[in-house]
Amino acid sequence: MIGVEGLSLAIHGTPILRKVSFGIAPGEILGLVGESGSGKSMTALALMGLLPPGAVPEGVAALDGENLLAATEARLCALRGNEIGMIFQEPMTALNPVRTIGDQVAETLRVHGAAGKAEARRIARETLDRVGLSKIGMDRYPHELSGGQRQRVCIAAAVALHPRLLIADEPTTALDVTTQAQILDLLKGLVAEQGMALMLITHDLAVVSGMADRVAVMRAGEVVERGETNAVLRRPSHAYTAKLIEASGHQPDRDALAERAAVLSAEAVVRTYPGARQGLTRGPEVRAVDGVSLTLHRGESLGLVGESGCGKSTLTRALLGLEPVQAGRITLNGGPVGPDMPTDRRAAIQVVFQDPFGSFNPRWRVARLVAEPFHLFGARPADWREQVAGMLEAVGLSRSDMEKFPHEFSGGQRQRIAIARALITRPDVLVLDEAVSALDVSIRAQILDLLADLQGRFGLSYLFISHDLSVVRSVTDRVMVMQAGKIVEEGETERVFTAPAHAYTRSLIAAAPRLELISA
Amino acid sequence: MRRLPLSLIVGAVLSSIFLIAAGLSLLWTPHDVTALDISARFQPPSPEYLLGTDQFGRDILSMLMVGARTSIAVALVAVAIGMALGVPLGLAAAARRGQLLDEIVGRGNDIVFAFPFLVTAILISAVFGPSATNAIIAFGIFNVPVFARVTRSAALPIWTLDYILAARTAGKGQVRISLEHILPNILNVLIVQASIQFSLGIPVEAALSFVGLGAQPPLPSWGRMLADAQTMIYTNPRLALLPGLAIVTMVLGLNLMGDGLRDVLDPRLRRLRA
Numbered sequence: 001m002i003g004v005e006g007l008s009l010a011i012h013g014t015p016i017l018r019k020v021s022f023g024i025a026p027g028e029i030l031g032l033v034g035e036s037g038s039g040k041s042m043t044a045l046a047l048m049g050l051l052p053p054g055a056v057p058e059g060v061a062a063l064d065g066e067n068l069l070a071a072t073e074a075r076l077c078a079l080r081g082n083e084i085g086m087i088f089q090e091p092m093t094a095l096n097p098v099r100t101i102g103d104q105v106a107e108t109l110r111v112h113g114a115a116g117k118a119e120a121r122r123i124a125r126e127t128l129d130r131v132g133l134s135k136i137g138m139d140r141y142p143h144e145l146s147g148g149q150r151q152r153v154c155i156a157a158a159v160a161l162h163p164r165l166l167i168a169d170e171p172t173t174a175l176d177v178t179t180q181a182q183i184l185d186l187l188k189g190l191v192a193e194q195g196m197a198l199m200l201i202t203h204d205l206a207v208v209s210g211m212a213d214r215v216a217v218m219r220a221g222e223v224v225e226r227g228e229t230n231a232v233l234r235r236p237s238h239a240y241t242a243k244l245i246e247a248s249g250h251q252p253d254r255d256a257l258a259e260r261a262a263v264l265s266a267e268a269v270v271r272t273y274p275g276a277r278q279g280l281t282r283g284p285e286v287r288a289v290d291g292v293s294l295t296l297h298r299g300e301s302l303g304l305v306g307e308s309g310c311g312k313s314t315l316t317r318a319l320l321g322l323e324p325v326q327a328g329r330i331t332l333n334g335g336p337v338g339p340d341m342p343t344d345r346r347a348a349i350q351v352v353f354q355d356p357f358g359s360f361n362p363r364w365r366v367a368r369l370v371a372e373p374f375h376l377f378g379a380r381p382a383d384w385r386e387q388v389a390g391m392l393e394a395v396g397l398s399r400s401d402m403e404k405f406p407h408e409f410s411g412g413q414r415q416r417i418a419i420a421r422a423l424i425t426r427p428d429v430l431v432l433d434e435a436v437s438a439l440d441v442s443i444r445a446q447i448l449d450l451l452a453d454l455q456g457r458f459g460l461s462y463l464f465i466s467h468d469l470s471v472v473r474s475v476t477d478r479v480m481v482m483q484a485g486k487i488v489e490e491g492e493t494e495r496v497f498t499a500p501a502h503a504y505t506r507s508l509i510a511a512a513p514r515l516e517l518i519s520a
Numbered sequence: 521m522r523r524l525p526l527s528l529i530v531g532a533v534l535s536s537i538f539l540i541a542a543g544l545s546l547l548w549t550p551h552d553v554t555a556l557d558i559s560a561r562f563q564p565p566s567p568e569y570l571l572g573t574d575q576f577g578r579d580i581l582s583m584l585m586v587g588a589r590t591s592i593a594v595a596l597v598a599v600a601i602g603m604a605l606g607v608p609l610g611l612a613a614a615a616r617r618g619q620l621l622d623e624i625v626g627r628g629n630d631i632v633f634a635f636p637f638l639v640t641a642i643l644i645s646a647v648f649g650p651s652a653t654n655a656i657i658a659f660g661i662f663n664v665p666v667f668a669r670v671t672r673s674a675a676l677p678i679w680t681l682d683y684i685l686a687a688r689t690a691g692k693g694q695v696r697i698s699l700e701h702i703l704p705n706i707l708n709v710l711i712v713q714a715s716i717q718f719s720l721g722i723p724v725e726a727a728l729s730f731v732g733l734g735a736q737p738p739l740p741s742w743g744r745m746l747a748d749a750q751t752m753i754y755t756n757p758r759l760a761l762l763p764g765l766a767i768v769t770m771v772l773g774l775n776l777m778g779d780g781l782r783d784v785l786d787p788r789l790r791r792l793r794a
Contacts, residue, residue, distance in 0.1 A: 322688050343691045351689055353682040361683050363704050373690040421686065 001025055002047070002165050002197055006059035007069075009039075009046060009221075016042050017221045019059070024197040024214075026164065029188070031212030031229065032201045033244070035440035036411075039221040040201045044167045047199075048086060049076035063165060081108045085158030089170040091150035095142040101128070101153045102138025108160050127156040131186060147308075148179035155186065162194055169201045176307035176467060181511035184211055203440060205248045206470070206513035209233055217241050233515070243442060248515055250445035251474045252452035254301070263461050264296040264319065264349065264429050269328035271314050288314040290485035291328070296429060301455070301462040303472040303493060305508065306482035312465050315482070316433055319463070320351055333428065343376040350422035354434035356414035360406040366392070366417055367402035373425045391420040394457070396450060412443035416450065423458060431463045436471060448475055469512045473497050481505045528780025534773025538766070542589040551579035553586050554738045562756055574745075574759055575752065583740040584766050590652060590741045591770070594734070595721025597656045599714050602663020607710065609664070610671025611702060614679060615694040617672075625672070629665035637662050638727070645733040652735040655728045663717050670713045674706040708785035715781055719774030726767050742767050 002024045009017035017039045024030045034040045046057050047068055061068045063083060071079070080086075088094045095104060105124040109115045115123055125138060131152040142150055151171060158166060168187060172180035188211060191198045200212055208215055209229060216226040217240065225238040236242040269292045275283030288311045296302050306312050317323045319330060321337040330337035335345050350373065353359050360369050370388045374380040381387065389399035395416040406414060415435065422430055432451070436444045452475070454460060466472050472479055472493070479496050481489040481504065489502040500506045550570065557577035565572045571580040613625040641658040648654050678684065678701070687697050728734035729743030737744070742763040749759035 317685075320689055322685070346689065346691050349689075351686070353685065355682055359682040359686060361701050361705065372687060372692075375696075376691040418686075 002061070002063050002199075004043075004047070004059070004061045007043065007046060007061055008058040009042060009051070010056050011052065012054045015221060016055075017046070017057075020218070020221070020223050022216045022223060022226055024165070024199060026197055027191060027195040028214065029191055029198045029200055029212045031208035031215040032199060032218060033203070033205060033208055033215060034218035035203060035244075035442065037220075038218040040218055041169055042221075043218075044086070044169055044199065044201060047165075047167065048080060048084060049073070078112070081158075081163070082112045082114075082161050083163050084165045084167065085161070085163040086167040086169065087151070087154045087158050087171050089173050091147055091154050091174070092142070094154050095150060097142055100139050100141055101136070101145070102140075105153065105157045105160055108157050112161060114161055123160060124156070127160045128153070130190075131156045131159075132182075146179075147175050148183060151175065151179075151183055152186065155183075155190070159190055159194065159196075163196060165197045165199065166191075167199045167201070170203070171200075172207065173202070173204070177469065177508055177513075178307065178511040180207075180513070184513075187211070204513065205233065205244060205441070206515040209515050210513050217244070245515070247441040247445040249470070249474070250441075250448060252445075252448045254452045254455065254475070261298045262295045263298045264294075264330075264332050264463070266292055266294045266319065266330045267328050268293055269315070269318060269330060270326045271311075271318050271323065272326050287485050289318065289325075292482075292485070292487055293328075294480060294487070294490075296461050296463055298428070298461055299455070299459060300478065301464055301476040303476035303479035304463060304465045304482060305467065305469060305472050305479060307467060307508075310482045311485040312482055313433070316351070316431055316463075316465060320349060320431060321346060343378075347373065347376040347425035348427050349429040349431065350425060350427040351431040351433060352415070352418045352422050352435040354437050356411040356418065356438060359414065359418050362406060364405075365402065366404050366406070369406065370402075370417065370421045370424055373421060376425055387424065388420075391424050392417075394423070394454070395420045410443075412439055412447060415439065415443075415447055419447075419450070419454070423454065423460075426458065427460070429461045429463065431465065433465045434467070435464075437466060437468060444471070451475070469497075469508065470514075481508065525780040525783045527776040528784065531773045531776030531778070531780055534769055535777055538588045538770045538773070539592065541585045542592050545582070545585035545589050549579070549582035549585055551582045553578055553582045553740050564758075571762055572758060574748070575756075578740075580745075580759070580762055583745060584742070584762060586740045587742040587745060587763065588766065588770070590729075590735050590739060591722050591725045591767075594652060594656050594659065594725040595718050598659035598663055598721050598724075599717045601656070601660030602667045602717060603710070603714060606664040606667025607671050607703075610668040611675060611698040613668065613672045614675035614702070615698055617676060617679070622672075625668060629668055632662065632665045637724075641728055641733055642731075650733045650736060652725075652739065652741075655725060655734040658728075659721055659724050666717060667710070667713065670709060671706065674709045675702045678702050678705055712778060712782040712785055715774065715778035719771055719778055722771050722774065723767060 004023065005021050007017055007020040008015070020043055022030060032040050032043065045051050047061050049068060049071065051057065057069045059069065102121060102124050105127055106120040109120040109123055110117070121138065128136065128138070133149060133152050133156070136145065136149065142153070145153065171187070172183050175183060184207065187198060200208070202208060212229045214227065215229045215232050216223045217232070217238065218224070219240050225232060225236065225241045232241060233245060236245060269289055270287065271289035273286045273288060275285050292315055304312055318325050319337065321339060321341050324339055332345055332349055335341065337345070367385065367388050370391060371380055371384050374384055388402060392399060392401055397413065397416055406417065409417065436447050439447060451462065455462060464472060464476050476493045478491065479493045480487050481502065483504045489496060489500065489505045496505060497509060500509055555578070560573050560577035561575050563569050563573040569579050571584070573579055609625050613622045616622050641655065644654050644658045684697060684701060687701055725734055725741070726743035726746065729741040730747045734743055735741035745763040746760055749756070753760050
């Protein structure tokens, strides 16, 4: 049993956590929910005694009566891995790339002196079997495994010694929906089987609703609401919880599409890559996009969903005319699209990316960043500063932001700058490549509203690429499902979601966590 | 403003002593370095000759000042040659990564690296005759692959960022992206590398002059002062000690400055220390 009472934390005098309290019983799952910067991860690190230098915790975090905050480093080393296990968001960086997975799972056992070398390997094998990796050899390296398999290895290392508390910090955020569903199932099974307490940290209310027995909602270092999951989600007592729930299922107001004129279309597009080098020759070529046809109508929002590696990004780059295609044809406003298309056609299709931090040259000011696409017109128009200011105001920023650098903005504001940059040439088509995936739910709702508003004002067509089915469902008219380079299903969004025809679509929809709210 | 690392301050002070001395020697030296005065040979330090005189009666302080100028000029021009050729090659290789040009630049680097530097310098001197200019060219050529590799490896991760893709949708070509987006973002790495190559250039010039392949008489150089003093090291150790000390102090200063610069400019190290 873990009990946290009045946990406060300050780093170099700045308060991070304020009087956080919660408890988790053996065999119970607690969902710790909140947006970025709410202090979820800091709470977990405080329990593990892994706080950054300069952090001063106060209060009590007791594991079966022992206060972890007062424990010595030596005692914490004995507890970590043994009594408390932890898994992280990014399974690639959480594993050592030069050591085999068997060694890494066995290491936990060896460090704690729980087993000799041979015994540790035997237990490691058993644990790997238990997390569903029975067909994977102990001598494999992390890069040989998929993201989901890697996360299973991390889980195996964390639970090998049967810890009493397992902390999972956004364990499925980096994974595809079908993999996410499997990992969540695995965690649930392990909790029931071993009777451990699981602290599940996530930003996704839908994940919590399907997993957690109880939930604690954090904001700005405080637990604003906690209780039994169903009760909290159905009848939130705190305004912030209610706002989070509203934002998660947010449906922006959109005008119905007016025209049926195609603005962007692709016919049987094929994009291949040369195979990997094998000595002096090359292996068979890779077909990343395999005969894809699509039509985007004026004023329409078309969704493109698929899991990582399905060819979405490759297709995007081909549609933007950045890379040549090996077969098929792409047309935009009636003209062909390709690396050497004329600049006025290139100006008609622009893009917004997922990562609000990698989207800007950190050394440029906002005015120059937003004005960059003017390069397509040769020289910047004389009134370019006026146009930039107008566009910044159109996306909800102010003209005084022009002289700032990108690091002065939050993730949501940066995404607004990215939208302003994409719209400055007045394109017809805007490609939104996971444009809201990295944002917190409340920020995401605002950006979706902004996009809906801009679509009406500028007569835009959106190609909305995402792995997040709920977002795609709420903002698109039609949707295409992509698997292994092919479009396996296409149709009206509501039809595809309510009556999916293809088995892969069905499995995607079944795997996606849903926030079921029955207002009683 | 954060506090600057101590190594940067100490290094900058040491280096600037020599830079100022070298600059001053262009306008004024205590004595004429080419004027021989056999009657005043082997003078100990005195108000007239602050660091004494050598076997020909030349003022050692004046020779050290002009020698600093020779060393700095050779190292600086060699770094400039290396950057002028290496940085564009590295940028081009990064822009065309995985293509033929990248291969050519990469293998070309390997070939230059495969030649032992001193042997090549001797070859150049043997063909074109020994001079400070040829020392500059020899070391400059060996700086090219260093900058080409550093530039390419620093530029590669930047090419994968979204703002490069955004610039491409804005219709910008590889040259323009390299100059506007890549170069400014790898400048810190290049500045640090330049300071390291510069500090390597000082002993390289001294070594070439020591074996008679660098600056030719009557132009004073630290390396040749050392070589000339070799035979008199027991009778007049001062003649060898002073230029040796100058080399050590200058290299130490430049290395400390390079270290300090890296601490300030390299974002990866900055994150590690934070």
